[in-house]
Amino acid sequence: MATKEIQQSKQEIATTPKKPNRREKIPHENRHRITKRKMREWMYGYIFLAPWIIGVMIFFVVSMFKSLYWSFYNVEVFNGVNTYPLAHWYDNYVSVFTLETDLPTTLGSFTISLILQLPIIIAFSLIIAMLLNSKIRCRSLFRMIFFLPVIIATGPVMSMLTAQGVGTVPMMSDGSLSSLLGGLPAFLSEPITELFNSLILILWNSGIQILIFLSGLQKVSTTMYEASKIDGANGWETFWKITLPIVKPIILLNSVYTVVALATSGDNEIIELIYAATYTTPWTKGYEYGMAFNWIYTAIIAVILVFVFLLLKEKSDKNVKYEKRLVRLR
Amino acid sequence: MKIRDIPKEARKDYLKKVFFGSNDRRGVIMTFVVYLLLITIAFIYLYPVLYMFSRSLMDKKDLLDASAKWIPSTITVSNYTSAIATMDYWNSLLKNLAIALSSTICQVFVCSWVGYGFARYNFPGKFLWMGILILSFLLPPQTTAVPNFLLFNNDIPLFFKNVLGMDMTIIDGTIKPFVITAILGQGLKSCLCILIFYNFHRQVPQSLIEASEIDGAGHIKAYFQIAVPLSMAAIVVVTLFSFVWYWNEVDIVRTYLGSSNTRNTGLTTLMLELNKFEDSYNAVYATHAQSTTSTNKLNDAIKMAGTMLSIAPLMVMYFFLQKQFVESVDKAGITGE
Numbered sequence: 001m002a003t004k005e006i007q008q009s010k011q012e013i014a015t016t017p018k019k020p021n022r023r024e025k026i027p028h029e030n031r032h033r034i035t036k037r038k039m040r041e042w043m044y045g046y047i048f049l050a051p052w053i054i055g056v057m058i059f060f061v062v063s064m065f066k067s068l069y070w071s072f073y074n075v076e077v078f079n080g081v082n083t084y085p086l087a088h089w090y091d092n093y094v095s096v097f098t099l100e101t102d103l104p105t106t107l108g109s110f111t112i113s114l115i116l117q118l119p120i121i122i123a124f125s126l127i128i129a130m131l132l133n134s135k136i137r138c139r140s141l142f143r144m145i146f147f148l149p150v151i152i153a154t155g156p157v158m159s160m161l162t163a164q165g166v167g168t169v170p171m172m173s174d175g176s177l178s179s180l181l182g183g184l185p186a187f188l189s190e191p192i193t194e195l196f197n198s199l200i201l202i203l204w205n206s207g208i209q210i211l212i213f214l215s216g217l218q219k220v221s222t223t224m225y226e227a228s229k230i231d232g233a234n235g236w237e238t239f240w241k242i243t244l245p246i247v248k249p250i251i252l253l254n255s256v257y258t259v260v261a262l263a264t265s266g267d268n269e270i271i272e273l274i275y276a277a278t279y280t281t282p283w284t285k286g287y288e289y290g291m292a293f294n295w296i297y298t299a300i301i302a303v304i305l306v307f308v309f310l311l312l313k314e315k316s317d318k319n320v321k322y323e324k325r326l327v328r329l330r
Numbered sequence: 331m332k333i334r335d336i337p338k339e340a341r342k343d344y345l346k347k348v349f350f351g352s353n354d355r356r357g358v359i360m361t362f363v364v365y366l367l368l369i370t371i372a373f374i375y376l377y378p379v380l381y382m383f384s385r386s387l388m389d390k391k392d393l394l395d396a397s398a399k400w401i402p403s404t405i406t407v408s409n410y411t412s413a414i415a416t417m418d419y420w421n422s423l424l425k426n427l428a429i430a431l432s433s434t435i436c437q438v439f440v441c442s443w444v445g446y447g448f449a450r451y452n453f454p455g456k457f458l459w460m461g462i463l464i465l466s467f468l469l470p471p472q473t474t475a476v477p478n479f480l481l482f483n484n485d486i487p488l489f490f491k492n493v494l495g496m497d498m499t500i501i502d503g504t505i506k507p508f509v510i511t512a513i514l515g516q517g518l519k520s521c522l523c524i525l526i527f528y529n530f531h532r533q534v535p536q537s538l539i540e541a542s543e544i545d546g547a548g549h550i551k552a553y554f555q556i557a558v559p560l561s562m563a564a565i566v567v568v569t570l571f572s573f574v575w576y577w578n579e580v581d582i583v584r585t586y587l588g589s590s591n592t593r594n595t596g597l598t599t600l601m602l603e604l605n606k607f608e609d610s611y612n613a614v615y616a617t618h619a620q621s622t623t624s625t626n627k628l629n630d631a632i633k634m635a636g637t638m639l640s641i642a643p644l645m646v647m648y649f650f651l652q653k654q655f656v657e658s659v660d661k662a663g664i665t666g667e
Contacts, residue, residue, distance in 0.1 A: 040549075041451050041452065041453065042451070042453040042454065044447075044451055044549045045447055045450075045451030045452070045453035045456070046447075046453060047447070047549075048443055048444060048446055048447020048448075048450075048451065048553075049444055049447045049448070049459060051440055051443070051444065051513060051514055051515055052440070052444040052463075052514070052515035052520075052524065053459065054514055055511070055513075055514025055515045055516040056462055056463075056466060056514075056515065056516065058481070058514070058516075059474065059478055059481070059511065059514065059516040060462070060466045060474060060516065061462065062477070063474035063477035063478050063481065064469070064473060064474055064477075066477040067473055067474060067476065067477050070477075077480065077484075081480060081484075127367075128371060131364060131367065131368055134364070136364065136365070136368065140653070140656060142368055142372060143656045144652045144656065145372045145375055145376060146371070146372065146375060147648075147652070147655070147656070148375050148376070148379070148648070149375060150571075150574065151574055151641075151644050151645070151648050152379070152578075152641050152644065152645075157578070157601075157604075157637055157640070157641055160604070160633065160634075160637050161378050161381075161382065161637075199374075200374055200377070200378070203371070203374055203375070204375070204378075256468075260467070260468055263470060264470045264471060264472075271470070271472065274472060275472070275581075278472075278475075278476060287476050290476065291473075291476065294470065294472060294473050295473070297470065298469060298470055298473060301468075301470065302468075305468065
């Protein structure tokens with residue numbers, strides 16, 4: 001409403017013949033009303049955001065800078081926090097690599113398993129979401145079962161179950177898989193057996209992804225599928241030409257979500273290392289060490305996220321760009 | 331239609347249509363594959379729960395017996411009674427409900443409020459705040475864990491003492507830290523909830539809210555009377571998610587309750603109790619464990635019974651809410667455009 005009024009008044013300004021007096025052309029009251037309205041909108045915007053802004057300032061922004069700052073100092077917590085300068089500003093970061101001797105291998109295996117798991121989770125959840133979205137019998141029953149992981153797949157329940165060996169597929173553990181993979185070289189067969197061993201866990205971790213895909217698929221209008229059917233496309237072609245392009249931005253969203261969820265879930269080995277380094281007594285390593293470790297880890301996650309983003313982002317269409325430029329020129 | 335009635339030349343085409351399908355309908359083979367896939371995956375999802383349930387009913391003989399893998403020979407309810415005693419179940423359940431419900435209610439209300447603010451209004455600095463919101467979602471939470479822990483333990487009490495002259499402890503085994511963080515939009519995965527509400531409110535047509543403004547409703551009245559009833563689908567999804575997240579969280583709950591807190595002195599959650607199940611079992615059955623070492627030792631069946639009990643409230647809730655939940659997922663715009 002407000003923008004429309006502004007546009008109208010702008011048009012009036014443009015069409016008025018007397019240029020020097022154009023400020024006087026708009027009635028004074030009217031101008032005043034527009035700015036007041038705008039001010040009210042700004043004010044209400046901040047009223048609605050206020051609780052979150054206070055919270056995010058106290059518990060996120062300040063804490064983040066504190067943690068970054070402390071990671072360059074020697075920190076002692078006694079009657080408040082005291083910081084002492086280090087010999088070199090980067091000493092904490094160096095000591096992470098010297099004290100944590102197996103860190104490179106742990107980080108490497110973590111990154112590889114993340115990169116292996118990501119496409120599997122995305123593909124599985126897309127397939128499941130498409131199955132749940134298609135015409136099947138007992139759809140609500142299947143949906144109820146398939147959303148079950150969202151309810152119980154987190155926390156100590158899962159670690160209890162993995163300790164029991166429920167995480168592996170029962171058919172896989174009795175050697176039939178290893179005989180199948182016998183012909184492959186070791187560097188290939190080992191990750192694959194690993195993958196099959198944690199297949200249930202991977203599937204169990206993809207509850208939210210299925211949800212996101214499903215609600216995305218439900219927005220695709222059926223007319224598009226009907227049109228393609230009339231044009232004689234089969235299911236395979238429909239998937240590649242209609243479903244996938246529409247779902248592509250959701251794949252990006254889901255990949256980012258999956259990376260973040262896997263990287264920040266409490267049961268990954270690096271987070272366990274960080275917790276152990278930060279909280280175990282005696283404080284040989286201390287808070288500052290844990291924070292330096294954390295920032296190294298955060299940097300790695302950021303690199304992976306940027307990589308995923310560049311891989312999956314929408315390629316900018318040349319025609320669209322050209323048209324946008326034309327519009328701007330006009 | 332019987333195959334005999336079809337002329338010989340067309341039979342091949344007909345069979346092809348039945349097995350491989352046509353453009354309008356799936357063939358038999360495809361249907362078979364689809365249902366096979368669905369049932370296999372459903373089995374994979376149900377397998378741990380079924381395993382847990384059947385194990386929890388077994389006695390010691392069945393646990394060792396390889397032939398009784400699924401169906402226990404005798405149904406042993408005593409596993410459940412000893413698990414209930416170990417976890418102090420009913421007491422812990424009530425305390426856990428207090429934590430989960432209070433934080434969920436605060437979280438849902440605040441996230442809806444903030445998400446509406448993001449979606450409805452344009453104001454200077456919106457881009458910056460949106461960036462901070464997304465950053466707070468992407469950054470691992472343990473980055474800010476230590477400063478926040480110190481904030482609760484030292485800084486806020488010091489502030490209250492020096493500036494306001496009040497004695498104020500935040501971490502004392504009550505729901506205080508949970509409610510404070512939830513009200514300030516910093517609860518468990520609050521940023522995700524805010525984003526869900528943001529996406530949902532963005533799709534609500536502006537004309538509806540403008541119409542209410544013309545009718546004389548203020549901004550806040552428009553939120554409560556129009557935006558909230560319209561966003562019921564998103565509210566259901568976020569409520570269920572938040573409840574589940576608060577129920578299953580261990581590390582943050584432990585930090586918020588304090589290290590010296592026990593279930594006798596303050597609040598507790600079932601997941602915390604489950605985490606120290608072995609220790610509390612030995613404490614409860616200490617005398618038995620020493621005198622008759624073999625009969626009363628902790629076994630897997632009792633552990634599984636404990637696990638089963640700690641997720642039972644979630645399962646019950648899901649069973650009752652699943653219809654609304656599945657329908658809400660259809661409506662709630664989790665993904666945006």
